Amino acid sequence: MLQEESDLALIIAQIVQKLKGSNLYAQLERQAWASLQRPEIKLESLKEDIKEFFKISGWEKKLQNAVYSELNVFPLPSHPAAPPEHLKEPLVYMRKAQGSWEKRILKSLNSMCTELSIPLARKRPVGEQKELLNKWNEMGTDEPDLSLFRPVYAPKDFLEVLINLRNPNYENGDSHSFRTHLGLIQVPLKVKDIPELKEFFVELGLTAGQLGIDDSTQVPPELFENEHVRIGQKVLSEQDSAAAQQYIRQGSPTALRAELWALILNISSQPEDILYYEQLKTNVIQHDLLVDSLIYKDVKLTASNDDYYFVFEDYLYQVLLCFSRDTSVLGHFAYNSASPPKSYIRGKLGLEEYAVFYPPNGVIPFHGFSMYVAPLCFLYHEPSKLYQIFREMYVRFFFRLHSISSHPSGIVSLCLLFETLLQTYLPQLFYHLREIGAQPLRISFKWMVRAFSGYLATDQLLLLWDRILGYNSLEILAVLAAAVFAFRAVNLMEVTSLAAAEAVLADLSTLKVMPLLQIFLFATVT
Amino acid sequence: MGGSKGVRSPHPQPCLSFPLSHSEGEWDFYWCDVSWLRENFDHTYMDEHVRISHFRNHYELTRKNYMVKNLKRFRKQLEREAGKLEAAKCDFFPKTFEMPCEYHLFVEEFRKNPGITWIMKPVARSQGKGIFLFRRLKDIMDWKKDTRSSDDQKDDIPVENYVAQHYIENPYLIGGRKFDLRVYVLVMSYMPLRAWLYRDGFARFSNTRFTLNSIDDQYVHLTNVAVQKTSPDYHPKGCKWMLQRFRQYLASKHGPKAVETLFSDMDNIFIRSLQSVQKAIISDKHCFELYGYDILIDQDLKPWLLEVNASPSLTASSQEDYELKTCLLEDTLHIVDMEARLTGREKRVGGFDLMWNDGPVSREDGAHDLSGLGNFVTNTHLGCVNDRKKQLRQLFRSLQGQKKTPN
Numbered sequence: 046m047l048q049e050e051s052d053l054a055l056i057i058a059q060i061v062q063k064l065k066g067s068n069l070y071a072q073l074e075r076q077a078w079a080s081l082q083r084p085e086i087k088l089e090s091l092k093e094d095i096k097e098f099f100k101i102s103g104w105e106k107k108l109q110n111a112v113y114s115e116l117n118v119f120p121l122p123s124h125p126a127a128p129p130e131h132l133k134e135p136l137v138y139m140r141k142a143q144g145s146w147e148k149r150i151l152k153s154l155n156s157m158c159t160e161l162s163i164p165l166a167r168k169r170p171v172g173e174q175k176e177l178l179n180k181w182n183e184m185g186t187d188e189p190d191l192s193l194f195r196p197v198y199a200p201k202d203f204l205e206v207l208i209n210l211r212n213p214n215y216e217n218g219d220s221h222s223f224r225t226h227l228g229l230i231q232v233p234l235k236v237k238d239i240p241e242l243k244e245f246f247v248e249l250g251l252t253a254g255q256l257g258i259d260d261s262t263q264v265p266p267e268l269f270e271n272e273h274v275r276i277g278q279k280v281l282s283e284q285d286s287a288a289a290q291q292y293i294r295q296g297s298p299t300a301l302r303a304e305l306w307a308l309i310l311n312i313s314s315q316p317e318d319i320l321y322y323e324q325l326k327t328n329v330i331q332h333d334l335l336v337d338s339l340i341y342k343d344v345k346l347t348a349s350n351d352d353y354y355f356v357f358e359d360y361l362y363q364v365l366l367c368f369s370r371d372t373s374v375l376g377h378f379a380y381n382s383a384s385p386p387k388s389y390i391r392g393k394l395g396l397e398e399y400a401v402f403y404p405p406n407g408v409i410p411f412h413g414f415s416m417y418v419a420p421l422c423f424l425y426h427e428p429s430k431l432y433q434i435f436r437e438m439y440v441r442f443f444f445r446l447h448s449i450s451s452h453p454s455g456i457v458s459l460c461l462l463f464e465t466l467l468q469t470y471l472p473q474l475f476y477h478l479r480e481i482g483a484q485p486l487r488i489s490f491k492w493m494v495r496a497f498s499g500y501l502a503t504d505q506l507l508l509l510w511d512r513i514l515g516y517n518s519l520e521i522l523a524v525l526a527a528a529v530f531a532f533r534a535v536n537l538m539e540v541t542s543l544a545a546a547e548a549v550l551a552d553l554s555t556l557k558v559m560p561l562l563q564i565f566l567f568a569t570v571t
Numbered sequence: 572m573g574g575s576k577g578v579r580s581p582h583p584q585p586c587l588s589f590p591l592s593h594s595e596g597e598w599d600f601y602w603c604d605v606s607w608l609r610e611n612f613d614h615t616y617m618d619e620h621v622r623i624s625h626f627r628n629h630y631e632l633t634r635k636n637y638m639v640k641n642l643k644r645f646r647k648q649l650e651r652e653a654g655k656l657e658a659a660k661c662d663f664f665p666k667t668f669e670m671p672c673e674y675h676l677f678v679e680e681f682r683k684n685p686g687i688t689w690i691m692k693p694v695a696r697s698q699g700k701g702i703f704l705f706r707r708l709k710d711i712m713d714w715k716k717d718t719r720s721s722d723d724q725k726d727d728i729p730v731e732n733y734v735a736q737h738y739i740e741n742p743y744l745i746g747g748r749k750f751d752l753r754v755y756v757l758v759m760s761y762m763p764l765r766a767w768l769y770r771d772g773f774a775r776f777s778n779t780r781f782t783l784n785s786i787d788d789q790y791v792h793l794t795n796v797a798v799q800k801t802s803p804d805y806h807p808k809g810c811k812w813m814l815q816r817f818r819q820y821l822a823s824k825h826g827p828k829a830v831e832t833l834f835s836d837m838d839n840i841f842i843r844s845l846q847s848v849q850k851a852i853i854s855d856k857h858c859f860e861l862y863g864y865d866i867l868i869d870q871d872l873k874p875w876l877l878e879v880n881a882s883p884s885l886t887a888s889s890q891e892d893y894e895l896k897t898c899l900l901e902d903t904l905h906i907v908d909m910e911a912r913l914t915g916r917e918k919r920v921g922g923f924d925l926m927w928n929d930g931p932v933s934r935e936d937g938a939h940d941l942s943g944l945g946n947f948v949t950n951t952h953l954g955c956v957n958d959r960k961k962q963l964r965q966l967f968r969s970l971q972g973q974k975k976t977p978n
Binding site for chain 1: 747812816820822823826827956
């Protein structure tokens with residue numbers, strides 16, 4: 046059909062445009078020039094021969110992976126005339142809400158700044174620079190006085206904003222019916238129901254093998270595990286990004302996970318990447334930012350206190366401090382409903398020529414932010430690779446967990462999905478919890494905002510994040526949250542207060558993620 | 572049942588049907604202190620069924636100077652009987668010299684390897700007390716003078732024995748930190764040798780980052796929790812990882828084969844160390860012993876034996892730790908089997924796997940041989956899943972069944 050063709054042409058044009066500026070393009074060009082030396086390249090059939098060469102040498106695969114990566118990350122253009130804000134967020138009321146939330150955060154940051162009389166940024170004196178360089182690998186041993194710093198916001202503050210979100214064009218009347226949504230989120234977004242989720246997550250079904258279930262000690266490895274590992278090794282040797290993404294829906298073997306994730310995220314450590322990371326490190330050494338103290342505080346409060354992740358404290362600083370100075374992250378704001386906060390050089394408030402993004406990457410960390418990085422330390426040990434993986438995970442997934450948007454993987458949709466699943470399939474439980482003042486979302490919100498990091502055992506968390514990568518969606522977080530409530534429903538029905546409900550759900554470290562998901566999606570009578 | 576440790580299990584124990592005894596001499600089972608043992612064992616009469624938690628001369632294994640002697644002797648014997656390759660399997664103990672009697676041998680070795688770091692440890696103390704590092708002979712000259720002029724000499728108390736040991740300068744680091752492993756081995760008898768390996772254990776991390784620049788900083792080099800507790804950086808949340816986590820971490824970094832090799836090298840350490848003292852330890856059917864092995868891994872994934880503890884600490888530093896230690900004790904009591912419920916042919920009881928039964932013990936049929944060499948697969952599962960409750964239920968149910976059918 047003509048419309049589809051022109052849509053496709055538009056998509057292709059956009060992707061070509063994006064890739065033209067990338068390193069891969071320069072490499073392909075170089076390779077093409079170099080290939081002219083080869084005997085099989087003939088002038089008469091130059092184009093065909095070069096294409097053939099690319100196919101054999103694996104460069105076509107790399108291009109394929111890059112294109113696939115772009116398709117995954119960038120939303121497809123809805124209409125050629127749509128303004129750029131629509132790419133960020135099509136609904137006006139969501140944009141407005143995000144805007145005012147950002148204003149609040151910035152105000153809070155500025156007031157902390159004025160209160161403590163600390164500049165947002167300052168150049169470090171040479172002595173301090175040297176000291177920091179020496180201590181780069183053990184910044185965790187530093188004990189700066191952070192008592193006056195407070196996190197800019199915590200997940201529960203964000204939840205309050207989401208609870209108050211309303212669509213001004215939507216009026217469902219005062220009458221309560223069985224359709225009335227009993228939860229905290231009161232915006233009419235489309236979320237999947239269980240039949241749709243079953244279709245979406247078909248590879249998690251009862252008839253397919255899963256890592257996290259079929260690799261347990263009781264199951265002989267010949268039934269599933271051995272073959273699955275073999276296929277994983279094949280996928281890695283083919284270096285096929287799309288195949289890896291399909292493969293990982295059934296879980297990744299421990300030994301292959303680091304490489305598989307890198308393949309799916311299309312990360313390969315080139316010398317330029319290492320250089321870029323070193324440059325960021327230099328930025329950190331030379332300038333001190335106020336957000337650095339926020340990062341320190343967050344790491345000390347969360348990751349350092351964690352039984353599993355305390356070991357990786359130093360890596361967290363090395364990643365997060367560099368992250369806040371990385372201006373390439375600004376690129377993701379094209380499809381993020383959030384916008385980077387702007388700050389002005391002292392004395393030049395309001396003058397656009399003196400505006401800078403603050404922090405340079407436009408992301409203000411909140412309480413628990415460092416937990417996005419901590420599980421990755423299990424897989425990657427080289428700072429620049431760890432950094433790249435985290436950055437890609439952030440600009441593909443994590444940013445959606447703390448910005449207000451209508452995207453199906455955005456936190457608002459996840460909350461609504463969670464509440465809808467609970468209300469539809471566990472109505473008695475939902476009603477009971479609501480009656481005792483323990484709205485389920487108040488408990489599960491923090492799990493979803495952190496993508497369950499710090500709540501699940503590490504091996505279970507990695508199995509969960511395998512599926513996030515595999516399905517390129519965060520909806521599984523909402524499904525898991527509902528599955529956890531379903532699992533502990535019996536105990537929850539007996540509690541009589543919010544505190545008691547919190548206690549029942551305080552410890553998730555013994556949970557096995559995949560069986561819970563399977564039972565909830567495929568084995569519960571609906 | 573008398574006990575000086577006073578550890579209780581949180582679960583109601585059907586097997587603890589013995590009343591607690593408070594009077595001296597009236598006991599069937601004693602979890603005793605080594606000091607009590609020293610004073611009383613030799614003139615205590617024990618009935619056939621009585622059990623006590625130490626071997627009379629356990630120090631052959633647990634005191635560093637004795638252990639070194641026994642190991643060296645065993646190694647020589649192996650070399651005579653089975654050749655250099657077999658003897659090399661005993662090279663898991665860093666070069667050690669007893670002080671002051673082997674001082675001259677030590678100086679010779681020292682001069683051969685200038686610049687390496689040595690560690691001085693008192694033979695009989697624990698919890699990291701009295702340990703220090705040195706690189707120059709001058710450092711220990713000063714120390715020798717200091718100890719000589721101490722008050723101990725005046726009171727005619729003999730000078731404490733020390734060992735000087737080659738310090739492992741390339742330990743495996745996680746997050747820039749040094750760590751060692753604590754593993755539990757239960758020996759039910761030496762003649763014949765019957766030893767069980769517990770699946771759980773933990774890695775103890777040093778709080779500060781590893782560097783060879785600060786050999787004076789005890790906190791960096793000593794991973795003992797007791798020392799770490801006094802470090803200004805100490806976070807009570809604990810600096811331990813359960814072995815399962817450690818095993819998973821290594822597997823994701825080095826692959827399952829390398830991990831299999833490492834763990835089978837550790838099995839080798841346990842068995843050889845026990846074999847080396849087999850003839851020296853007075854075997855007494857009343858005795859059993861739960862050892863705490865301290866293992867250090869270096870950057871080439873080679874495990875080294877630091878020491879063996881006869882009285883591993885049973886105090887808990889965290890909830891996870893508490894669970895591990897109570898389950899460990901419960902399973903120990905199951906194996907000691909005061910109620911005579913077991914058949915004696917079990918290969919697994921709770922979290923313990925039978926590692927050596929007068930010879931290697933093989934795993935159940937269908938075991939995975941990852942080395943691919945068709946080698947013998949041992950029955951050890953260190954750092955693996957420990958579904959002990961389920962296993963115990965199944966075990967005791969089948970034992971009940973066996974009792975009912977007269978055969």
